[in-house]
Amino acid sequence: MFKTFVPKQVEPKWVLVDAEGQTVGRLATQIARILRGKHKPNWTPNMATGDFVVVINASKARFTGGKPQTKIYTRYTGYQGGLKEIPAGEMLAKHPERVIEHAVKGMLPKGPLGYKIFSRLKVYAGPTHPHQAQNPEKLEVK
Template sequence: MKTYIPKNDEQNWVVVDAAGVPLGRLATLVASRIRGKHRPDFTPNMIQGDFVIVLNAEKVVLTGKKLDDKVYTRYTGYQGGLRTETAREALAKHPERVIERAVYGMLPKGRQGRAMHSRLKVYAGDKHPHAPQQPQVIEVQHAR
């Protein structure tokens, strides 16, 4: 008996609108689509997920006091070079990076996770240059 190995020939594009959606719900949906967990032939050691386009990144919602309490840090490499910014500041400057960072944290670590992360396209507004790929629109289920 031969072992079934799924083919990785299908590359779908999907569009997700982030307007009014909580960041965590959006990130889990996007990470799951990028990994390919929605497919019946999901295989953890293969990249077989979709390309995901996220629109309206500036309109994503953080619940509770996370806009002021959530802090993003990075280290410059120099002494005393720990830089911090709140989620409110990050959303004002680069709203795309907030979503990219949330999704990246939910992907596998290593070379496969970095390859999966390249399938994520995030835009602050509602325009994107991927119309020739004919992406499907996906609705995010969230409670208001």
């Protein structure tokens, strides 16, 4: 008979990711993997065993091909005729944090566990961040 292994309270680490020159989708997959904890040997699908991720230089991430012109981000204000559309290139210029957050959020599970995991993501447009005290380890993303 097999016994199910359930990890005890897991202490999350802090990871620093530099988005400069990285493709948005490929970067988001690596970030989602770290947030879920799939890189750890004690990964469990129903627990938040992942780490905190701090992303810097989000404004220097890039899209490939014609995505800056053809990819459209939509949101709805709640009013009639309130569907707002913005191309990916313009969104990356105005709100680079939202581009990374949107890409990662789509790769996480939906529901309470996904919301908890997503809250561990911190994205900043520039090279500075207020999480120096956590002493994040730098991750080289390929």
